[in-house]
Amino acid sequence: MPGAAPLWQIYLKLTFAAVFWGGTFISGKLLAASLSPAVAAFLRFTLAGAVLLGLVWRHHGHLPRINRDDLLPLLLLGLSGVFAYNVFFFSGLKQIEASRAAVIIANNPVMIAIGAAIFYGEELSPKKIIGIILSVVGAITVVVRGELSQLLTGEVGWGELMIFGCVLSWTTYSLVGRRAMRNFSPLVAVTYSAVAGALLLLPLALLSGLGPQVVAGSLTTWGHIGYLALFGTVLGFVWYYQGIVRIGSTRAGQFINIVPLTAVCLSVLLLGEPLTWSLLVGLLLVSAGLYLTNRSS
Numbered sequence: 001m002p003g004a005a006p007l008w009q010i011y012l013k014l015t016f017a018a019v020f021w022g023g024t025f026i027s028g029k030l031l032a033a034s035l036s037p038a039v040a041a042f043l044r045f046t047l048a049g050a051v052l053l054g055l056v057w058r059h060h061g062h063l064p065r066i067n068r069d070d071l072l073p074l075l076l077l078g079l080s081g082v083f084a085y086n087v088f089f090f091s092g093l094k095q096i097e098a099s100r101a102a103v104i105i106a107n108n109p110v111m112i113a114i115g116a117a118i119f120y121g122e123e124l125s126p127k128k129i130i131g132i133i134l135s136v137v138g139a140i141t142v143v144v145r146g147e148l149s150q151l152l153t154g155e156v157g158w159g160e161l162m163i164f165g166c167v168l169s170w171t172t173y174s175l176v177g178r179r180a181m182r183n184f185s186p187l188v189a190v191t192y193s194a195v196a197g198a199l200l201l202l203p204l205a206l207l208s209g210l211g212p213q214v215v216a217g218s219l220t221t222w223g224h225i226g227y228l229a230l231f232g233t234v235l236g237f238v239w240y241y242q243g244i245v246r247i248g249s250t251r252a253g254q255f256i257n258i259v260p261l262t263a264v265c266l267s268v269l270l271l272g273e274p275l276t277w278s279l280l281v282g283l284l285l286v287s288a289g290l291y292l293t294n295r296s297s
Helices: 007-032 037-060 068-093 098-105 108-120 126-143 148-152 158-180 186-207 210-216 219-247 249-270 277-295
Strands: none
Touching (some): 007 098, 007 219, 037 186, 037 210, 037 219, 068 098, 068 186, 098 158, 098 277, 108 158, 108 277, 126 277, 158 186, 186 210, 186 219, 219 249, 249 277
8 A cells, every 4th residue: 555654653543542532531521520511512522623624624625515415414423423422421421430431431332233233234243242241241330330239229320321321322323424424434424523513512502601611611621622622533533534444444443442441540540530349340341342342343
């Protein structure tokens, strides 16, 4: 492949993309304490959308035209992967630890595999099925903190349910994204979905006090917004899709295993969250499940 970046650069970018995504749980947790979920999400994707539009213009020399048939898929991408996901994300992080949220959200690839089997007829190999079981058991272990009685008595909190909402939203985003990717490159689809999501978030952000919260925002608050937008969104997605193009989705998908590990380590080191046995067991089970699910994709 003439002119292509060396493989070590691709692997390095994929590693950093995963680390950046792990770091979003730290910034999200801290940001959730000072901004409402809608305002935090709106500011994140307004900044990210502006930067992504610039990248698309630089890459294509123009903004690719959106046909009428593409409007609904792009709106659904913005509604699911930006609007719903981030409202759930920041709402959940207001109530539960970032480390626990990261392990729950790590089930995204597992739920996508199930959705692809249901809606696209993809085969669920024995390895995938085992991986799905391990990941689900790991997530349940984290949610109930190792006490199954909480699940049986309905003591799962709203924070955990909000984070499960993230998983469902991202699964929808990924499955709908297959339709959008028919006419757009991944970069363009992500860019337009980010812009659509920001526009959908605007009314809710205004109702949540966008103006006063922007004025009152500290330098630290804007630093977290910048990290979520530039590192957690722009660089994370661009580098991840570059990896998919170069080495394929299966090999690139293995780097997703780094995300929950990074998030848990950073949560313990930077936020002082406890590393409980249920969190550690859940992390190991989910990581093993992710490996098997991606390995057999």
